[in-house]
Every structure is written in structure tokens, then in C-alpha cells.
Amino acid sequence: xxxxxxxxxxxxxxxxxxxxxxxxxxxxxxxxxxxxxxxxxxxxxxxxxxxxxxxxxxxxxxxxxxxxxxxxxxxxxxxxxxxxxxxxxxxxxxxxxxxxxxxxxxxxxxxxxxxxxxxxxxxxxxxxxxxxxxxxxxxxxxxxxxxxxxxxxxxxxxxxxxxxxxxxxxxxxxxxxxxxxxxxxxxxxxxxxxx
Amino acid sequence: xxxxxxxxxxxxxxxxxxxxxxxxxxxxxxxxxxxxxxxxxxxxxxxxxxxxxxxxxxxxxxxxxxxxxxxxxxxxxxxxxxxxxxxxxxxxxxxxxxxxxxxxxxxxxxxxxxxxxxxxxxxxxxxxxxxxxxxxxxxxxxxxxxxxxxxxxxxxxxxxxxxxxxxxxxxxxxxxxxxxxxxxxxxxxxxxxxxxxxxxxxxxxxx
Numbered sequence: 001x002x003x004x005x006x007x008x009x010x011x012x013x014x015x016x017x018x019x020x021x022x023x024x025x026x027x028x029x030x031x032x033x034x035x036x037x038x039x040x041x042x043x044x045x046x047x048x049x050x051x052x053x054x055x056x057x058x059x060x061x062x063x064x065x066x067x068x069x070x071x072x073x074x075x076x077x078x079x080x081x082x083x084x085x086x087x088x089x090x091x092x093x094x095x096x097x098x099x100x101x102x103x104x105x106x107x108x109x110x111x112x113x114x115x116x117x118x119x120x121x122x123x124x125x126x127x128x129x130x131x132x133x134x135x136x137x138x139x140x141x142x143x144x145x146x147x148x149x150x151x152x153x154x155x156x157x158x159x160x161x162x163x164x165x166x167x168x169x170x171x172x173x174x175x176x177x178x179x180x181x182x183x184x185x186x187x188x189x190x191x192x193x194x195x
Numbered sequence: 196x197x198x199x200x201x202x203x204x205x206x207x208x209x210x211x212x213x214x215x216x217x218x219x220x221x222x223x224x225x226x227x228x229x230x231x232x233x234x235x236x237x238x239x240x241x242x243x244x245x246x247x248x249x250x251x252x253x254x255x256x257x258x259x260x261x262x263x264x265x266x267x268x269x270x271x272x273x274x275x276x277x278x279x280x281x282x283x284x285x286x287x288x289x290x291x292x293x294x295x296x297x298x299x300x301x302x303x304x305x306x307x308x309x310x311x312x313x314x315x316x317x318x319x320x321x322x323x324x325x326x327x328x329x330x331x332x333x334x335x336x337x338x339x340x341x342x343x344x345x346x347x348x349x350x351x352x353x354x355x356x357x358x359x360x361x362x363x364x365x366x367x368x369x370x371x372x373x374x375x376x377x378x379x380x381x382x383x384x385x386x387x388x389x390x391x392x393x394x395x396x397x398x399x400x401x402x
Contacts, residue, residue, distance in 0.1 A: 021371050023224040027304055030217060072280060075298050076272040083265065115221045115302040122295035167386030171217045172379050179375030186370065 005136035007192050008129070012140030014188040018116045019148040020181060022123075025116030029149055030174050032107075034160075039153040042107045043146025047139065049089070049111050050120055053082050054138030057121040058131060078121045083112050116145055152177065199324050206328025212305045213336040213378075214385040219305040222296050223337050224374040230353050233341035235289050237334025239282070239297065241327055243274045244306050248314040248326030250274075255315055267310045268301070275300050305329055340377045344368045 018024045025046070033039050057078050065071055090108045093101050111117060120141050124134050155177055164173055212218045219240075226232045250270045251258075258266050279297050282290040290297065300306070309329050314322040345351060348369035350358035367373050 023221050023371065023374065024299070026221045026224065027218070030220075072276060075275055075279070075301055076269065079268055079272055079301055083268065113302050113304065113307065115299050118302050119295055119299055122298045126295055165383070167383040168379070172382045172386070175375050175379035175382065179372045179379065182370075182372040182375060183367075186372070 003133065005132040008133050009136040009140040011192040012137050013144040013147065014185065015192055017144040017148055017185055018119070018141045019145060020178070020185045022119065024119040025114050025145055028110055028114055029145075029152065029178075030171055032110075033149050033152040033174065034156050036150060036153045036157060039149045040146070042110075043142075043149050045107045045111060046114065046116065046145050047142025049082075049086060049108075050117055050142035050145075051135065051139045052089075053085050053117055054120055054124060054134050055131075056081055056085060058124065058129075058134045061125055074122075074125060078118055082117050082121075086112050116141065148178075148181065151181065198321065202321070202325050203328040203331070206325070206330075206332040207335055208332070209389070211332040211336065211385070212308075212329050213333055214382045215389075216308070217382075218308055219303045219333060220378065222299055222303060223333065223340065224371075224378060225296050226293060227337055227341040227344055227374060227377070228348065228369045229292075230338065230341045230345050232289075232292055233334075233337040235282075235286070236293060236296070237330065237337050239278050240300060240303065240305070240333055241330030242278060243271065243300055244309055244326035244330040245323050246274050246326070247271045247306055248309055249319050249323040251310045252314040252317060252319040252322035263315070267307060271306050271310075272301050305333060336381060340374070340381060343377060344373055348373065 012018070016022065019026065019029055028042065032042050060077060060081060061071075061074060065074060065077065086108050093108075120138055124137060129137060152174070156174065159173070168176070206212075210216065213220060213223055222236060222240075226236045247267070247270050251267055254266070254270075275298065278300070279290070282293070282297060306326075309322075309326055313325045317325070342352070345353075346358070347365045348367075350356060350362040350364055365373070368377075
């Protein structure tokens with residue numbers, strides 16, 4: 001399966017958006033999407049971690065697990081790599097980039113349990129991407145995730161003061177807006193399509 | 196016995212993980228396009244929550260506090276691998292249909308949440324039933340959503356055509372937007388039937 005990495009990059013941002021078509025990373029999407037500034041920071045952190053862990057997992061999967069015949073251990077290995085990487089980045093940022101730590105650092109522990117990160121690594125192995133495709137897929141998914149959460153935060157800030165039916169406040173209305181956003185993103189599906 | 200009964204009523208209705216605690220919705224949206232997918236996913240989740248709660252609870256006095264998250268994650272992944280291998284061996288088509296979402300059970304917040312909130316402080320047997328009841332609550336919501344999505348989207352239930360030839364499929368229901376709308380409606384209904392104490396006090400919802 002040879003798809004141009006650029007196509008994968010575009011597809012993972014628009015047509016195969018992590019949130020809007022694969023439902024990954026919904027938990028933090030609903031919880032953190034009430035302010036544009038915080039959701040942008042979270043999005044950046046997710047993009048960075050996604051890009052790095054996808055590449056790391058690619059090498060570990062293809063150069064360690066496959067030759068040894070331990071493919072079935074990939075869930076455990078991937079989650080450990082992600083947790084260890086996030087921990088490591090947190091320490092580095094705290095030590096050398098103090099101003100970054102306050103805007104980004106608080107979100108890092110949250111990222112370990114973000115299903116988008118593990119999901120991208122799993123999709124990568126299932127669709128058997130090569131290295132360039134994996135990088136494009138990881139970074140693109142991160143950008144797509146950021147795009148969705150920032151757009152959602154913008155909408156939620158606008159409707160913050162509006163009155164809603166009682167049961168719909170909070171998660172309910174967020175899900176409905178997400179549905180409408182997903183509908184809008186369906187309009188992109190003519191551009192590129194990956195499976 | 197009474198305690199177990201109470202646990203089940205909590206897991207399935209009063210503290211339902213999906214519409215009450217808004218946990219684990221990633222997978223509840225992704226697999227609900229067909230009833231059979233949701234059914235398998237629900238059973239799988241029951242198995243994993245039950246046994247990982249049990250195991251976490253057995254080791255609760257021997258796990259150092261600061262690495263307990265890592266230990267819990269490892270325990271959960273071990274059960275997910277068992278489930279994945281089982282599905283691959285006996286139901287390969289099912290395993291293909293669910294794709295990465297079997298693996299994503301690891302990051303399903305329901306399991307981690309129950310390990311952290313319940314199994315950490317309770318005896319193994321009770322924790323096991325707590326895990327199972329939470330898994331059942333999740334399954335019930337999944338089946339409810341999948342019932343409408345499959346019925347309206349394909350005109351069938353469990354793959355059997357129930358609506359007549361003249362039925363026009365609502366393709367939207369089986370696409371992602373349909374999932375978001377259905378879950379929103381489920382949460383709305385559930386909140387109207389059972390207002391939580393904080394909702395009735397101040398009318399404020401927490402995000």
C-alpha cells in the first residue's frame with residue numbers, strides 16, 4: 001500500500017480527523033474545551049507527543065517486536081513507551097524551559113491516558129505504514145486534533161452565557177456541536193480518502 | 196448479597212459510567228454502528244474491568260503508592276492482550292471489525308477510574324462485582340445507542356433485516372455525526388429522568 005505521505009498528512013487533518021471521524025481523545029476533548037487558550041496549549045502538547053511517540057513506536061515495533069515475534073505484546077509496549085516518554089518530556093521541560101512548563105506542563109500527565117496517542121500507534125501498525133507515512137500520520141492527527149478542540153473552544157466560549165435546556169448543559173451540548181462539526185467536516189471527504 | 200445488588204443498580208443506572216460520569220465515550224461512539232459489535236465490545240469490557248479490578252484489589256497492599264498507576268496500566272494491558280488474542284483466534288472477523296478499538300480498551304477511563312476509586316480500597320470479590328457492574332452499565336448504553344443506529348442506518352437488528360423493503364436507510368446514523376447526536380440525546384434523557392443533586396441545587400453543569 002503506497003500512499004504519498006502528504007496525502008496522509010492532509011487526510012488525517014481533514015477527512016480522517018481523530019476526533020470527528022475516529023472518536024479518539026474524546027474525554028479530554030469534552031473536559032478541556034471551554035477556553036481557547038488552554039485548548040490550544042493542550043493541542044500543541046498532543047501534537048508534539050503524537051509526532052514523537054509514533055516514530056518511537058514505529059522503530060520499536062519494526063526493529064524489536066517483529067524480529068522477535070512478540071507482536072502481541074504491542075499494547076503493553078506502546079503504553080509504556082508513551083508513559084515513559086511523557087514523563088521524560090515533563091522532566092526536561094520543567095528543568096530547562098520553565099515558561100513552557102506553566103503553559104504546557106500541566107497537561108502532560110493528562111496526555112498519557114489520551115486515547116488518541118495510543119490509537120494513532122495502533123492504526124499505524126494495523127495499516128502497515130512505512131516511516132515517512134507514520135510521521136505524516138502522527139503529526140497530521142495531532143494538528144487535526146488541535147484544530148477540532150480549538151474550534152470547539154471557540155464555539156463554547158460564544159454560547160457560554162446562553163440558556164439551554166437543563167439536561168443539555170455541559171457534555172450534552174458539546175456532543176451536539178461536535179456532531180454538527182463532524183457533519184461539516186464530511187464536506188472535506190471528497191478531497192482525499194485513506195482507509 | 197445485598198451489597199452486590201446495590202453495586203449492580205449503581206453501575207447500571209445511578210452511577211452509569213457513560214451517561215452519568217461521561218467516561219469511556221471514545222469507544223462507545225466508535226463501535227455502536229452495529230449491535231453485534233457493541234455486544235462483543237461490552238462483553239470484552241466487562242471481562243477486563245472485572246478482572247483488572249479484582250487483580251488490583253488483590254495486590255492493593257503490596258503496590259507502592261507512587262507507582263500504582265503504572266501497575267494498574269500493566270494489569271489492564273495484560274487482560275486486554277488476553278482478550279485480543281482470544282478474539283483473533285475464535286472470532287477473526289469480529290477482531291477485524293473492532294480494529295484498534297480492542298487495544299484502546301486500555302485507555303478506557305472507566306477501568307482506570309474503577310481501579311483508582313474502588314478497587315484500591317476494597318476487598319477483591321466486591322471489587323470484581325463492581326467492575327462487572329460498571330462494564331454492564333457501559334454495555335447497556337452501548338446496546339441502546341447501537342439499537343437505534345443500526346435500526347435507522349441499516350434497517351436491521353443484529354444483521355437481520357426488520358424494516359421492510361421500502362425503508363430508506365439513514366446513512367447519517369452510521370456515520371460519525373449520528374453517533375455524536377445519539378449519545379447527546381441519551382445523556383439528555385438520562386439527565387432529565389435522574390437529575391443529579393448538584394444539578395437540582397444550582398442548575399450548573401460541570402464540563
